[in-house]
Amino acid sequence: MRRQSPIDQLKWWQRVRDHRYIRMILFLIVSVILYFLMLGNMMHDTLDVRLSEIADQDIRSPITVEHRSETESRRAEARDSIGPVYELKREYAETQVRKVNDIFDLITQVRNEESEENGEELEEEEPTPVSEEQLFEDRLTYIKEVLSPGTSNDLSDETLMTFLQTTDSQLQIARESTTNAVYEIMSESISTRELADAKQDVENQIAISTVSNRLLDAMVEVAQFAIIPNYIYDANATQQMREEAAENVETVLIREGELLVREGEMINHEIYEQLRLVGLLDDQVHFLPYIGLALLVILMMAMLSYYLSQAKTSIQTNNSHFLMFIIIFLITVVLMKMVSLLEIIEIIGLPYVVPVSLGAMLITLLIHTRIALFTSVMFAIIGSVFFNNDTAGTFNFTYGFYMLFSGFAGAYFLEKSNRVSRILRAGIFVSGINVVVVITLLFLKAVQPSWIELGMHLVFAFLSGFIASVLTIGLLPFLEIGFGILSTTRLIELSSPNHPLLRKILVEAPGTYHHSVVVGNLSEGACEAIGENGLLARVGSYYHDLGKTKRPHFFIENQMKMENPHDKISPQLSRTIITAHPYDGAEMLREYKMPKEIIDIAEQHHGTSLLKYFYHKANQESEQEIPESQFRYPGPKPQTKVAAS
Numbered sequence: 297m298r299r300q301s302p303i304d305q306l307k308w309w310q311r312v313r314d315h316r317y318i319r320m321i322l323f324l325i326v327s328v329i330l331y332f333l334m335l336g337n338m339m340h341d342t343l344d345v346r347l348s349e350i351a352d353q354d355i356r357s358p359i360t361v362e363h364r365s366e367t368e369s370r371r372a373e374a375r376d377s378i379g380p381v382y383e384l385k386r387e388y389a390e391t392q393v394r395k396v397n398d399i400f401d402l403i404t405q406v407r408n409e410e411s412e413e414n415g416e417e418l419e420e421e422e423p424t425p426v427s428e429e430q431l432f433e434d435r436l437t438y439i440k441e442v443l444s445p446g447t448s449n450d451l452s453d454e455t456l457m458t459f460l461q462t463t464d465s466q467l468q469i470a471r472e473s474t475t476n477a478v479y480e481i482m483s484e485s486i487s488t489r490e491l492a493d494a495k496q497d498v499e500n501q502i503a504i505s506t507v508s509n510r511l512l513d514a515m516v517e518v519a520q521f522a523i524i525p526n527y528i529y530d531a532n533a534t535q536q537m538r539e540e541a542a543e544n545v546e547t548v549l550i551r552e553g554e555l556l557v558r559e560g561e562m563i564n565h566e567i568y569e570q571l572r573l574v575g576l577l578d579d580q581v582h583f584l585p586y587i588g589l590a591l592l593v594i595l596m597m598a599m600l601s602y603y604l605s606q607a608k609t610s611i612q613t614n615n616s617h618f619l620m621f622i623i624i625f626l627i628t629v630v631l632m633k634m635v636s637l638l639e640i641i642e643i644i645g646l647p648y649v650v651p652v653s654l655g656a657m658l659i660t661l662l663i664h665t666r667i668a669l670f671t672s673v674m675f676a677i678i679g680s681v682f683f684n685n686d687t688a689g690t691f692n693f694t695y696g697f698y699m700l701f702s703g704f705a706g707a708y709f710l711e712k713s714n715r716v717s718r719i720l721r722a723g724i725f726v727s728g729i730n731v732v733v734v735i736t737l738l739f740l741k742a743v744q745p746s747w748i749e750l751g752m753h754l755v756f757a758f759l760s761g762f763i764a765s766v767l768t769i770g771l772l773p774f775l776e777i778g779f780g781i782l783s784t785t786r787l788i789e790l791s792s793p794n795h796p797l798l799r800k801i802l803v804e805a806p807g808t809y810h811h812s813v814v815v816g817n818l819s820e821g822a823c824e825a826i827g828e829n830g831l832l833a834r835v836g837s838y839y840h841d842l843g844k845t846k847r848p849h850f851f852i853e854n855q856m857k858m859e860n861p862h863d864k865i866s867p868q869l870s871r872t873i874i875t876a877h878p879y880d881g882a883e884m885l886r887e888y889k890m891p892k893e894i895i896d897i898a899e900q901h902h903g904t905s906l907l908k909y910f911y912h913k914a915n916q917e918s919e920q921e922i923p924e925s926q927f928r929y930p931g932p933k934p935q936t937k938v939a940a941s
Contacts, residue, residue, distance in 0.1 A: 447521070620781065871907055882899040
């Protein structure tokens with residue numbers, strides 16, 4: 297089997313690195329790592345307890361959950377506490393009075409018909425003899441047929457006969473007294489239990505001395521017949537009031553941190569049910585936290601993926617830089633997880649030592665401040681899960697707030713001042729912000745902390761920024777070299793006059809050095825005007841004519857008080873010397889393992905331009921026309937705006 301050459305291996309790695317699915321794979325790896333890192337903070341611990349056992353420790357609820365059975369029990373009690381609802385039907389009084397009047401109207405009608413019939417009989421020549429008793433019997437039968445069955449059955453024949461046989465004046469008194477008594481009694485509430493008393497009251501109401509006892513008894517019977525219950529049970533209103541009472545019962549909650557059972561207390565059925573509701577028993581499996589955590593990770597990765605794809609930075613298209621971002625992200629997250637595991641030591645304020653600003657600092661130095669700020673938000677969300685104080689499934693936004701400001705502080709300071717020598721000072725700045733945030737959080741709790749507690753919190757908050765800056769200084773060179781990153785700090789280091797190659801230019805070609813500084817200032821301004829990396833343009837300009845140090849006196853800026861050597865050589869030789877300097881410089885830069893961006897600037901800064909002076913001189917000396925291609929730089933042309941500047 298043929299062994300692959302280094303060139304073949306390099307091409308294979310480039311194909312893998314630039315594969316379109318590599319980002320998806322990296323996001324998937326990060327998602328899986330995040331899921332398992334946060335899993336322990338989302339899953340509730342379970343207890344091996346049995347009914348009627350004695351608790352060997354205090355047990356508190358890890359979450360807030362509704363106690364549904366207790367809530368339903370209290371609602372049932374609230375419903376039962378509401379008695380039947382009755383409604384006073386005032387219209388019943390008028391209805392019953394009309395019914396009494398209808399009875400008297402019918403009797404009056406029958407009496408009038410009787411009188412008319414007697415008059416007609418007198419006019420007849422041969423009247424049919426009918427006894428008075430038979431006549432009243434016929435009228436009574438007619439009245440009972442006209443009345444409703446219920447009324448005719450409830451009123452006795454004697455009562456109806458009495459009304460038929462009484463005088464008109466007595467009948468009118470009976471009508472008025474009976475209807476008045478019925479209306480007055482029915483105007484008050486009468487329940488079924490009070491019906492007998494109401495009928496007795498109507499008898500007392502009718503008791504008058506101006507009528508015969510027989511007529512009085514008839515009046516009482518009609519009045520008592522008309523008295524009915526008017527205070528009626530309302531089923532709909534009763535149901536509505538009972539439901540309102542149930543709805544007004546507050547939901548019974550088992551609150552997070554609530555003491556469910558004390559050490560030494562027996563676990564009865566009620567306590568056992570509460571332990572089951574909060575998920576502390578090992579007899580059930582809850583899948584919802586697993587699903588919720590997966591959705592949280594997907595949401596964070598989706599937001600991060602979208603933002604990185606829209607941000608105009610190198611990681612938008614460079615998978616190597618994207619991999620570097622993922623490594624920085626995971627390093628920071630793992631450090632956060634490690635610090636969160638130290639909470640079992642129970643040292644006051646220890647979680648504040650987490651160096652979350654490490655990620656923000658590295659991303660600011662190596663990629664861009666905007667990416668660092670957005671990633672700090674992700675760190676804050678993840679940190680609020682890691683440091684949820686063993687309350688599974690919750691977010692501790694106190695620590696999330698602290699981590700957010702810590703990350704923002706690191707990104708902001710290094711954006712304004714990005715020299716390597718000031719990374720430690722950036723750590724001090726972050727420490728100061730951390731201290732202010734911790735004091736703010738402690739004071740917002742409205743609880744006076746002890747001096748020891750306050751001091752411990754502040755010490756750990758201060759150490760956080762210092763540790764982050766030390767780790768940043770330690771990791772930065774490895775990331776720069778490993779991923780070929782030309783960071784701002786690296787550019788600043790390369791711009792130092794003490795760099796061996798810059799000293800070489802200064803000593804061997806001082807004119808070229810001065811020329812390079814002038815070009816650097818011009819190109820920096822030009823690049824910044826169009827939104828390009830001005831610092832890269834300036835540093836690249838410092839090195840772009842390094843190749844002139846091979847033959848410095850052949851370049852006019854270095855010819856001080858000396859004869860021009862090009863006057864003594866042919867234009868073709870001058871061309872060879874002049875056009876060689878970009879490639880000589882690029883070769884020297886490669887020997888010093890300088891960044892590729894600097895090498896490209898040195899190699900491409902002349903492109904394929906024409907050496908006009910020597911081209912015209914050669915044409916003047918030659919009898920034949922010389923093609924321009926012989927006096928052009930071999931190229932390539934500048935591939936970036938920075939190289940072209």
